[in-house]
Amino acid sequence: MDRVRELASKKAAVIFTKSSCCMCYSIKTLFYELGASPAIHELDEDPYGRDMERALRALGCDPSVPAVFIGGRFVGSSKDVISLHVDGSLKQMLKDAKAIWF
Template sequence: MAASNVGAAAAAALKFVRGVVETNPVALFGKTYCPFTRKVRVLFNELGAKYKETDLDVVENGDILQLVLTKATGQPTVPYVFIGGDFIGGADEVVPAREEDADDCLDLYTKQTYEGLEEVRMTAGTYKKVTSS
């Protein structure tokens, strides 16, 4: 692939990722066969969470999407979880937080989903603080 084609593909991938993250209160980028993605998916389903899932091993240019996600987040592996447009982390950050305090996690998700993105914005730090207090 020529350098200009790679640059164009990366730009398109970044646009796609931003679109998914900005238009969905909860976004999950993972892989169908990944046990860590499965843990997050199970958690969200147990919570009754409405989330947008993108399987990088199925979607076109998934390898480029993962490169873009790695560069944007600093995390080289799936899953990538975004809540309210902010990168939260992977299964290691999301699943233990839920197990420590399911009520806070559910409350945070509910606020995010029903109060709207503009009213409830958070960073990974505030997410950890809310879910571990």
């Protein structure tokens, strides 16, 4: 859990993903299209990936990826992020965290 929190707090937007996950790809693409440059942590390519995946599940992220943090705060998985985007609050969250400037 400590590693997840440490990585999640290092950048304004952080996404924990798996390289083979289509929803992870979609969420990363959404962030890039909004002008954010999130830190991406591919759990299937990290030696501590399984431990981090368990920690993400303990936070309530099920499925465990994608897991999105904005401003060091756990936002949720793809369903949560898409809901925030649809209601317009995702962009404001990214602005408030200084992940985007416009």
